[in-house]
Amino acid sequence: xxxxxxxxRFFNKFLRQPGYALSVGFKRLRAFFYYYFGKGKSSxxxxxTLFLTHKCNLRCKMCGQWxxxxxxxxxxxxxxxxxxxxxxxxxxxxxxxxFKPNITLFGGEPLIYPHCIDLIKxxxxxxxxxxxxxxxxxLEELAQDIVESGLDExxxxxxxxxxxxxxxxxxxxxxxxxxxxxxxxxxxxAERKSRTPFINLQCTITxxxxxxxxxxxxxxxxxxxxxxxxxxxxxITPEILNRQKEFDKVLSCSSSDWQGxxxxxxxxxxxxxxxxxxxxxxKHNFSIDFYPNFxxxxxxxxxxxxxxxxRQYSGRCLSPWIVAYVFPDGHVRPCLNSTYSFGNVKEANFxxxxxxxxxIRFRKILKENKIFPACVRCTELYRY
Ligand SMILES: C[S@@+](CC[C@H](N)C(=O)[O-])C[C@H]1O[C@@H](n2cnc3c(N)ncnc32)[C@H](O)[C@@H]1O
Ligand code: SF4
Numbered sequence: 494x495x496x497x498x499x500x501x502r503f504f505n506k507f508l509r510q511p512g513y514a515l516s517v518g519f520k521r522l523r524a525f526f527y528y529y530f531g532k533g534k535s536s537x538x539x540x541x542t543l544f545l546t547h548k549c550n551l552r553c554k555m556c557g558q559w560x561x562x563x564x565x566x567x568x569x570x571x572x573x574x575x576x577x578x579x580x581x582x583x584x585x586x587x588x589x590x591x592f593k594p595n596i597t598l599f600g601g602e603p604l605i606y607p608h609c610i611d612l613i614k615x616x617x618x619x620x621x622x623x624x625x626x627x628x629x630x631x632l633e634e635l636a637q638d639i640v641e642s643g644l645d646e647x648x649x650x651x652x653x654x655x656x657x658x659x660x661x662x663x664x665x666x667x668x669x670x671x672x673x674x675x676x677x678x679x680x681x682x683a684e685r686k687s688r689t690p691f692i693n694l695q696c697t698i699t700x701x702x703x704x705x706x707x708x709x710x711x712x713x714x715x716x717x718x719x720x721x722x723x724x725x726x727x728x729i730t731p732e733i734l735n736r737q738k739e740f741d742k743v744l745s746c747s748s749s750d751w752q753g754x755x756x757x758x759x760x761x762x763x764x765x766x767x768x769x770x771x772x773x774x775x776k777h778n779f780s781i782d783f784y785p786n787f788x789x790x791x792x793x794x795x796x797x798x799x800x801x802x803x804r805q806y807s808g809r810c811l812s813p814w815i816v817a818y819v820f821p822d823g824h825v826r827p828c829l830n831s832t833y834s835f836g837n838v839k840e841a842n843f844x845x846x847x848x849x850x851x852x853i854r855f856r857k858i859l860k861e862n863k864i865f866p867a868c869v870r871c872t873e874l875y876r877y
Contacts, residue, residue: 505780509691509719510645513622517595521877524814528860533853535814537592537844542599542818543582544829545606547573551628552663553652555699555726557753557830558601564753565601575821579608581838583615585819588843590619598625605631610638617643624648626695630667632674639690640681647690649675649716652697654708661701675716691719698726700759706768713779720780723772725787727870729754730799736866744858746833751867753830762793785875801869809863812873813856817847827855830867 520539527535547568549559558565565573577585586596596616603609604627616623624646632639632649639647652661655668675692682688694716696702696709706723713721729751737748766789772781785806787795794801802808813827820826823839825846833855836846846852859865868874 501780501782501786505720505782513595513645521815524811524877528809528811528814531814531856533857533860534848535852535856537589538594538815538817538847540595540597540816541585541589541843542597542816543585543603543612544599544601544818544820545582545603545609545612546576546601547821548605549600549602549628550605550630551602551667553628553650554661554663554701555697555756557727557750560753562753562756564750576606577819577821577823577838579611581823582608582612585838585843586612586616586619586621590621593619593621595622595624598623602628602630604635610635610642613639613642613644622646626650628662628667629671629674630664633670633677634674636674636677636681640678640685640687644690646693647678648693648695650697651694651709651712651716652699653702653705654712657702657705657708661699672712672715679717692716693720693722694718696721696723698723698760698765703760703765703768707772710772710775710777710781714777718779720782721777722781723769723783724872725783725785725792725795726758726760727754727872728756728758729867729870731755732799733866733869740858740862740865741831744831744833744855746831748831748865748867750830750832754870758796760796762789762796765796766792784872795870803869803874806875810859810865810868810871810874811877812871813852813859815877816873817843827852827859828871828873830871 517539523536524539547558547565552559554560556563598609600606603625613623622645625644626648629649649671651671652658658668659665678692694709694713696706698706709721734751734755737751741748769783791805818826818829819838823837824834825836825838825843826834835852835855836849838846864874
C-alpha cells in the first residue's frame with residue numbers, strides 16, 4: 494500500500510536519476526525480504542544518515558531541536574559541541590563503501606560542520622550518492638565548493654516568501670541570502686554543464702504558513718528547483734509520549750527527544766486540503782509532492798485525532814531495516830528521536846553494529862509490535 498502511495502515521488506526520481514531510483518527499488522525489495530524472513534537481521538542498509546552536528550545557527554519556531562519546544566537548546570554545551578572527526582567519518586564511509594548506501598548529511602545544520610565539503614568529496618570519490626538537507630544560510634559562500642564537490646542532491650528548507658520564511662526561521666535577510674546562494678549554484682552548474690546538484694526545496698507545513706503555501710511555487714520557479722515537497726508537520730501529543738514510555742522501559746532507552754515536537758498543530762484542515770488541491774492542479778518545470786501524501790479524511794485524522802493511527806498505510810515500520818543514523822557521539826541508532834543504540838562506531842566497525850545483538854533485539858521487538866506509539870507521526874513510517 495505504502496509503495497503505491499509513494500509511486501509519484503518514486504517515478505519523478507526515476508525520471509531524474511534512473512540508475513539511482515532502480516538501485517533504491519532493488520534495495521527496498523531486499524529489505525522487505527529481511528523484514529519478513531531475516532529474524533531481526535537485515536541486509537546492507539539502503540541509506541546511512543550522518544548526523545554531523547547538533548549545532549545550528551537558526552531557531553526555527555517548529556523545530557524539535559532548536560525551536561520553541563526544542564530539546565537540543567536545553568542540552569549542555571559539551572553535548573551540543575560533540576562531533577565525529579573527519580577521519581572517523583571517512584572511516585565509516587570506507588566501511589560502507591563495499592555496498593554503496595546513499596549517504597544523507599543531516600543535523601542541526603550540516604553545513605556548519607567544519608569538514609562538510611571534504612566529507613562530500615570523499616563520499617563522491619567512493620562513488621556513493623550523497624544528499625544534504627540544509628537551511629541554506631551558507632549556500633552563497635560555499636556555492637563553488639558545493640558544485641565542485643560532486644554533491645548529488647541539495648535539499649534546501651524554504652517555508653514561504655521572504656517575509657514569511659524569515660519570520661518562521663527567526664532571521665531577517667535569510668531568504669534573500671538563500672536565493673543568492675541558489676542563483677550562484679545555478680550559474681556554476683550551467684558553466685560546468687552539470688545537472689547536479691539537483692535542487693530540492695522542502696517546505697514544512699506549520700500553523701504559520703499553511704494558508705500561504707502557494708508562495709512556494711514562485712519561490713521554486715525562481716530557484717530553478719527540480720522538486721518541491723511540502724512536508725506535513727511532525728508533532729506529538731502528551732498521551733502518545735506517555736504510552737511510548739512503556740516501550741522505552743522494555744528497550745531500556747529514552748524517546749524524550751520527542752518532547753521537542755510536543756505542541757498543538759493549530760492547522761485548519763479544510764483550508765490546508767483546499768490549498769493542496771489548488772497547488773497540485775498547477776503545472777511547473779519542477780515536480781510537486783505533499784508528503785505523506787494524505788487524503789482529506791487522513792489529513793483530518795492526522796491533525797485532529799489524539800488517538801490517530803495510520804490505518805490506510807501498512808501500519809508497520811521498516812526503517813530500521815533500511816536506514817542507519819550515525820550520531821555525533823558515534824552511536825548508530827535506529828531512529829532519530831530514540832537513544833536506543835545498535836553500537837558505537839568508535840568501538841566497532843559499521844557492519845558489525847548493523848547486525849549486532851542490540852540491533853536484532855530492537856528489530857524483533859519492533860516487528861512483534863509493528864510500530865511503537867511514537868512512530869505514528871514519524872515521516873519514516875510513510876516512506877517504505
Ligand atoms: C531538522 S532540519 C535539519 C537540517 C537543516 N538544519 C534544515 O533546516 O534544513 C530538517 C528538516 O526538518 C524540518 N522540520 C523542522 N521542524 C519540523 C517539524 N516539526 N515537522 C516536520 N519537519 C520539521 C525542517 O524544516 C527541515 O526541512
Ligand atoms: S535550521 Fe534546521 S535544525 Fe536549525 S532550527 Fe531550523 S529546522 Fe532546526
